[in-house]
Amino acid sequence: MNRTMITATNTLSQLQKQMDIVSHNMANIDTSGYKRREASFTDLLFQQFNNQQNPAEEMNRLTPNGIRQGVGAKLAQSKIVMTQGSLKNTERALDMAFTKEGQYFRVLEQSDNGTAVRYTRDGAFYLTPLSESENMLVTGNGYPVLDENNNPITINGQVSDYLVTQNGRLVATMDNGTTREFNLGVVQVNKPQFLEQKGGNLLGLPENIADLNVAENEILTELNGQLRSEVSIQQRALEQSNVDMSKEMTDLINLQRAYQFQSRSISIADQMMGLVNGIR
Incomplete structure (x- = not known):
């Protein structure tokens, strides 16, 4: 040759x-x-x-x-x-879309190899029953949506309405008039080149991150505490792809x-x- x-x-x-x-x-x-x-x-x-x-x-x-x-x-x-995609109004209470580039929801992927925290921009969420009176917020693939403390969001009782504030707070109004509030787990991606596609429209940290000479907090910033003001979410809408x-x-x-x-x-x-x- x-x-x-x-x-x-x-x-x-x-x-x-x-x-x-x-x-x-x-x-x-x-x-x-x-x-x-x-x-x-x-x-x-x-x-x-x-x-x-x-x-x-x-x-x-x-x-x-x-x-x-x-x-x-x-x-x-x-x-x-990472450019922003166009927004599509759905009029569905559990549909959420980021209006700022680089922000992602935290979800818990469950597979045969165990569980791992993943990141997604797809805000089409649903409720799956855990018992007769308890429901959990999940993605379209059934993965639990995490709060700011990396715990799955579970709601006890019957919910009459949902409200999602701009800074990512989910407010569930119960049938008896009481409310339950959850801060959605949101991260800001600083160095997207270090993230890997994990399938199912999910991104995750590489398994060999220890060998890349970069810290996790350099790649991602958790928007908790005072940083919640930087979160920008629109309810009843979904972000389309930027293709x-x-x-x-x-x-x-x-x-x-x-x-x-x-x-x-x-x-x-x-x-x-x-x-x-x-x-x-």
């Missing part, structure tokens, strides 16, 4: 990863609170040939000295784009053209090798 084939093959594998990111964005265009991802590329290692032995001959050259022969490109980063279908389609077309170009490079290299091998 010659250098052209190696370069094209390396780049094809990385283009496939970007294509997966774009298709994932397009598949979640109607997912509430979803934040699209954007891929960026960088060059792989290259080899430099200093064909000009006399540096004086390189004066006034606009390009770097020598000849650089690369081995393709690689996917450098897949970052979350722009026209942009994703344009990126996909460009990706297809780049994929075809690299595939064509392999075909031409194979034809050239066939011609050389056929010389007698």
Whole structure:
């Protein structure tokens, strides 16, 4: 296999990863609170040939000295784009939407591997019964919604109405006229590049966070106490995804053209090798 084939093959594998990111964005265009991802590329290692032995001959050259022969490109980063999505009024009491970028609800994911705190912008919450008189606030996937102390929100008795204040306080009005109040668990994401997608429209801290030389409080800030004033929530609305279908389609077309170009490079290299091998 010659250098052209190696370069094209390396780049094809990385283009496939970007294509997966774009298709994932397009598949979640109607997912509430979803934040699209954007891929960026960088060059792989290259080899430099200093064909000009006399540096004086390189004066006034606009390009770097020598000849650089690369081995393709690689996917450098897949970052979350945290821009605010549009709001859709639902007139449903337990639908909530953030109106500030970077704020997330805390939920408790339960799986075969145990429980872990996750983060989501999807504010479509529901009640699931724990007993005849007790209900728990959960996400659409059934994960408990946490309060500011990381405890599941449970409500005893029959509720006649719900009110969600702008700073994230859930007020449940009972049938007997009394009220129960809960401060929803909210975090501000400072460094989204450290968060990983955990499936189900959830984000979480990486398992190897101890090896990344970064503290958890540098990535996230819990908006409790005096910081509650920074929370901005709108009730009876849901945030739509920030995916722009026209942009994703344009990126996909460009990706297809780049994929075809690299595939064509392999075909031409194979034809050239066939011609050389056929010389007698």
